[in-house]
Amino acid sequence: MRKRNGRLGPPALLLALALLAAACSNEGGATTDEPGAAAGEQGANGAAATEEAREISILSTSPAPYTQTVSDWDDNRYVQKLEELSGNAYDLHFEFLSWQDFQTQLTVRFASGDLPDLIRTYGLDYPAHTGAVEQGAVLELTDLIEQYGPNLKARIPEEAWNSPAVSKDGRIYAIPALVPNPHTRALYVREDWLEQAGMEVPSTPEEYLAYFEQVKALDMNGNGDPNDEYGFYARENMAGSELFFYEFGVYPDLWVMEDGEFVPSVITDNMKDVLQFWRELYANGYVNPNLFTNKSADWFAGIQNGLAGSWVHYVDNYVEQWDPSQFIDQPEAEPIMVEPPAGPGGKGLQPVNAGIYYVWMIPSDVERPEQIIEFLDWAWSSDEVQEFYAYGIEGHNYELRDGQIVWGPDNPNNADNMEMRAYQINVNVTGHSLNGPKMVELSPQADALKAGFDIAERNTFMNEAMYMPQPEAFETRPELIPNFAGGGTMLLDMFAKVVTGREEVDAGFESFVQEWRSRGGDEAIAEATQWHRAFYGE
Amino acid sequence: MRNRLRSLSGKDSLMLWLIALPGVLYFLVFKYVPLLGNVIAFQDYSIFIGIWDSPWAGWKHFVFMFEYEEFMNILRNTLVLSFYTLFFGFPAPLLLALLLNELRQMLFKRTVQTLLYLPHFLSWIIVGGIFINLLAVDGLANRAVEALGGQPVEFVSDSRFFRSVVVLTSMWKEVGWGMIIYLAAIAGINPNLYEAAVMDGAGRWRQMVSITIPSIAPAIVTLLLLRIGNMLDTNVEQILVFLNPLVRDIGEVIDTYVYRVGLLNAQYSFTTAIGLFKSVIGLVLIVGLNHLSKRTTGQGLY
Structure with missing residues (x-):
C-alpha cells in the first residue's frame, strides 16, 4: 500500500498520515498476534519444534510481579520447559493481561474479536463477557471433553463441572482450573x-x-x-x-x-x-x-x-x-x-465450594479444538507436569540431593519478583499450586499448616x-x-x-x-x- | 480576522486548513465520533453484536433509572453535595490566592504555595486512609475532643458529618492546586494600575477590591461556569473511600451508583443512559447560566 504514494501534495500528506496511523496500530498488534514470527524465533533458539507442533495461544493473567519482567514469553524458560515436557508436541504462546485491570482488558479483547485459543476468565457469568454463551461466542465443550478429555473428567470433581461458572443448562462451556485447597478459611x-x-x-x-x-x-x-x-x-x-x-x-x-x-x-x-x-x-x-x-x-x-x-x-x-x-x-x-x-x-x-480458581473458555471459531482439549488433558494427567508446577526447574528453582528435592521459597530464583509464581500460576494451566500438598510438606511450618487445612476441610457445610x-x-x-x-x-x-x-x-x-x-x-x-x-x- | 482570511489567496487558505487539520481531526475522531456511541443508551447493547446490530430498547433504561426506588434520594444527595462543594470549595482557592498575593517575602510565599498544593499529588486512597484514621472514634481528632472535655464523635460513620468531611477533605487536598490559576491571573495584571492607585492614595484593601478582583473577574466567571457544567459529577474516588453502610443514605451519589450497578455488572446501556442524563442536565445548566452571566456581568464562556 505504501508503495502507491505518487506525487507529494496535501492529499498525499493526508494519506501518509493515515498510513502512519495504520502502521502504528499494526505494530501494536504484532506483539500480541502473528504467532508465525514468534515461532520462527523459537526455532532459531534450538528448541527443535517439530513440524506438527500444535500452536496454542493462551490469554491469561497473573498476580506475580515476575510477569512484567518478561518481554517475550515464547522465549521464557518456564514456557519452554512445559513445551519440552510435551516432547515439543505443543508450541505455546502465552499472553498475560493486567491483573488489576483484567476485567476491562478482557472486555476489550472480546469486543475487538482478537481472541486466542484459550481464554482465562472467572466463569461463564463473569461481567467482562456477558452474553458470550447466549451469542455463541464460545464453544460448547460437553462432547469434546467426553471424547478427548478422559483425564479432565477423572481429575476435576463433579461439583466443579456443575458450577454455574462452567456449565449452563446442563451443557459445559468451560474447563475449570482448580486450587489445591478449596477450603482454607x-x-x-x-x-x-x-x-x-x-x-x-x-x-x-x-x-x-x-x-x-x-x-x-x-x-x-x-x-x-x-x-x-x-x-x-x-x-x-x-x-x-x-x-x-x-x-x-x-x-x-x-x-x-x-x-x-x-x-x-x-x-x-x-x-x-x-x-x-x-x-x-x-x-x-x-x-x-x-x-x-x-x-x-x-x-x-x-x-x-x-x-x-x-x-x-x-x-x-x-x-x-x-x-x-x-x-x-x-x-x-x-x-x-x-x-x-x-x-x-x-x-x-x-460453605462447600468446588475449588475453582478460574476457568478456560475456547472461542467458537478456533480450529481443531479437540487438540486444545488434549493439551489440557495432558497437563492434568502428566505427573512430570504436575511436579514442574510444584517445584519448577531442576538446577534453577530446586536441587536434587540424594534423590530428595531441596526446594525453598528463599531461593532467589523463587523469591525475586515472586518468580516461583511463574510455574505455580503463570504457566500452570490446571490452576495454581500454592500451598499444595507437595509444597506444604516442605514448609518449616508444615504441622501448623496441615492442622489448619484439616480444620478448614472438616468445617464446611x-x-x-x-x-x-x-x-x-x-x-x-x-x-x-x-x-x-x-x-x-x-x-x-x-x-x-x-x-x-x-x-x-x-x-x-x-x-x-x-x-x-x-x-x-x-x-x-x-x-x-x-x-x-x-x-x-x- | 474574517476579512483577512478572505483576502488570502486560495493557496494560502489551503495551507491554513492543512495546519488546522490535525486539530480538527482530533476533535472529530476523539470527541465527536464517540458522542455517537451514546445511542447504546437506547439499545440493549451487547459487545458480541456491536452497536450496529444490538436491538433497540427505546426509553427502557431511562424509565428504569427513574423508577429506581432510591433514585430521587441519590439525585438529591448529588445535588446537595455538589452545591456544598461549590459554595465552600469554589471561593477557597480564590481567597487563598488573594491572601498569598499580599505576601511580600518571596521565599515564604513560594514555600507556602508549594506546601499547599502538594496534597493534590496524593491519591485519594492515601488521603482518605489518613483522614479516616485521624477522624476515627479512637483517632487523633477525638483525642483532642476528649481533652477539651467532649464526648467522642463518630465523624466517619455518622451521616450528619459525611458532607462536611467530604467537602473539607477535598478542600484540603485541592485548594492549593486551584489557587495556581488565580495566582497566574493576578500576575498578569498591569502593574501600572496599582501604581496609579497608589498615587491616588489607595491602600492595600482598596487595591484588592478595586483592581485585583475586577481584573481577574473573567477568570473567576469562566471557572465558575465550567464547574457548574459538572454539577452532577462528584469525585467518585473520594466518595468511595469515605462511603460506608452507616452513611450510605447521605453518601450514595449518582457516580457511586453507576459504579456499583454498571461497571461491576457490565450494564453498558443503562450506565450510558445515566451518563447521557447527567450530560443533558450539565448542558442545560451551562447554557442557561452562561446566558444569565452574559446579560448581568457581560462575561461568559462563549
Whole structure:
C-alpha cells in the first residue's frame, strides 16, 4: 500500500498520515498476534519444534510481579520447559493481561474479536463477557471433553463441572482450573491471651463471650491500656469476618428451603439471633467499633499490633501474615488456628465450594479444538507436569540431593519478583499450586499448616445454592444480593444499622425483609425455587 | 480576522486548513465520533453484536433509572453535595490566592504555595486512609475532643458529618492546586494600575477590591461556569473511600451508583443512559447560566 504514494501534495500528506496511523496500530498488534514470527524465533533458539507442533495461544493473567519482567514469553524458560515436557508436541504462546485491570482488558479483547485459543476468565457469568454463551461466542465443550478429555473428567470433581461458572443448562462451556485447597478459611485465636485469661479454646458462642470479656478486662498486649484490645477483630464490608453467622444457621449467600420457598438464609428469622449477638459484641466493646470503616491494611496492622483476640482469615496466609514472628513487640504472641464454635444452628467455617480458581473458555471459531482439549488433558494427567508446577526447574528453582528435592521459597530464583509464581500460576494451566500438598510438606511450618487445612476441610457445610446461577433480578439491582461483598447491599446497610444500635433488631430486620422482597427479592425467590425444583427434582 | 482570511489567496487558505487539520481531526475522531456511541443508551447493547446490530430498547433504561426506588434520594444527595462543594470549595482557592498575593517575602510565599498544593499529588486512597484514621472514634481528632472535655464523635460513620468531611477533605487536598490559576491571573495584571492607585492614595484593601478582583473577574466567571457544567459529577474516588453502610443514605451519589450497578455488572446501556442524563442536565445548566452571566456581568464562556 505504501508503495502507491505518487506525487507529494496535501492529499498525499493526508494519506501518509493515515498510513502512519495504520502502521502504528499494526505494530501494536504484532506483539500480541502473528504467532508465525514468534515461532520462527523459537526455532532459531534450538528448541527443535517439530513440524506438527500444535500452536496454542493462551490469554491469561497473573498476580506475580515476575510477569512484567518478561518481554517475550515464547522465549521464557518456564514456557519452554512445559513445551519440552510435551516432547515439543505443543508450541505455546502465552499472553498475560493486567491483573488489576483484567476485567476491562478482557472486555476489550472480546469486543475487538482478537481472541486466542484459550481464554482465562472467572466463569461463564463473569461481567467482562456477558452474553458470550447466549451469542455463541464460545464453544460448547460437553462432547469434546467426553471424547478427548478422559483425564479432565477423572481429575476435576463433579461439583466443579456443575458450577454455574462452567456449565449452563446442563451443557459445559468451560474447563475449570482448580486450587489445591478449596477450603482454607480459618479461625485464628491468640493462645497466649487464652492462657493469660486462664481459659481453654472456647467451643460455643457463649464461651467466646466469656473470653472476650476477659480480653476487655485485662491488658492483654501489655501496653498499659486495657481498653485497646478487642475480642474479635473485623473489617470493612465484613470481609472474611463472618463468624457467629452459621452458628445461628445463617450465612451470606447460603440459601435454604423454608415453607416451600428457596430463600437466602439471611432473610429467615434466624438472622435475628445473629443480629442480637453482634449487637451485643458491639455494645460491649467485644468487637472493634470501627468495624464498618476498618480498611484491609489497617486490619492487618491492627492484628499484628496486638489489638485482636480472634479473627477470621485463611490458612494460606499463616506463614506470611500470622506467624508469631509477624507480631510487633509481642515476643509471647501465639496465634493458632482453632475449631470453630458450635452454635444452635451448627458448626462450620465456610460453605462447600468446588475449588475453582478460574476457568478456560475456547472461542467458537478456533480450529481443531479437540487438540486444545488434549493439551489440557495432558497437563492434568502428566505427573512430570504436575511436579514442574510444584517445584519448577531442576538446577534453577530446586536441587536434587540424594534423590530428595531441596526446594525453598528463599531461593532467589523463587523469591525475586515472586518468580516461583511463574510455574505455580503463570504457566500452570490446571490452576495454581500454592500451598499444595507437595509444597506444604516442605514448609518449616508444615504441622501448623496441615492442622489448619484439616480444620478448614472438616468445617464446611453444604449450600444447595452452590450450583445456582445468579437470579436475574439481582443483575440490575446488585443491592439485593444476599451477602456483604463489595459493600452497598441492603443486607450490609441493615446489619450495620442494627449492630451499631441505630435501629432495633426486630424493626430493622422486618423492614429490611419487606423492602428486600418488594424490590425484586420475591422474583428472585420465585426463580430460585423453580431452579431448585428443576435441579434437585422434587 | 474574517476579512483577512478572505483576502488570502486560495493557496494560502489551503495551507491554513492543512495546519488546522490535525486539530480538527482530533476533535472529530476523539470527541465527536464517540458522542455517537451514546445511542447504546437506547439499545440493549451487547459487545458480541456491536452497536450496529444490538436491538433497540427505546426509553427502557431511562424509565428504569427513574423508577429506581432510591433514585430521587441519590439525585438529591448529588445535588446537595455538589452545591456544598461549590459554595465552600469554589471561593477557597480564590481567597487563598488573594491572601498569598499580599505576601511580600518571596521565599515564604513560594514555600507556602508549594506546601499547599502538594496534597493534590496524593491519591485519594492515601488521603482518605489518613483522614479516616485521624477522624476515627479512637483517632487523633477525638483525642483532642476528649481533652477539651467532649464526648467522642463518630465523624466517619455518622451521616450528619459525611458532607462536611467530604467537602473539607477535598478542600484540603485541592485548594492549593486551584489557587495556581488565580495566582497566574493576578500576575498578569498591569502593574501600572496599582501604581496609579497608589498615587491616588489607595491602600492595600482598596487595591484588592478595586483592581485585583475586577481584573481577574473573567477568570473567576469562566471557572465558575465550567464547574457548574459538572454539577452532577462528584469525585467518585473520594466518595468511595469515605462511603460506608452507616452513611450510605447521605453518601450514595449518582457516580457511586453507576459504579456499583454498571461497571461491576457490565450494564453498558443503562450506565450510558445515566451518563447521557447527567450530560443533558450539565448542558442545560451551562447554557442557561452562561446566558444569565452574559446579560448581568457581560462575561461568559462563549
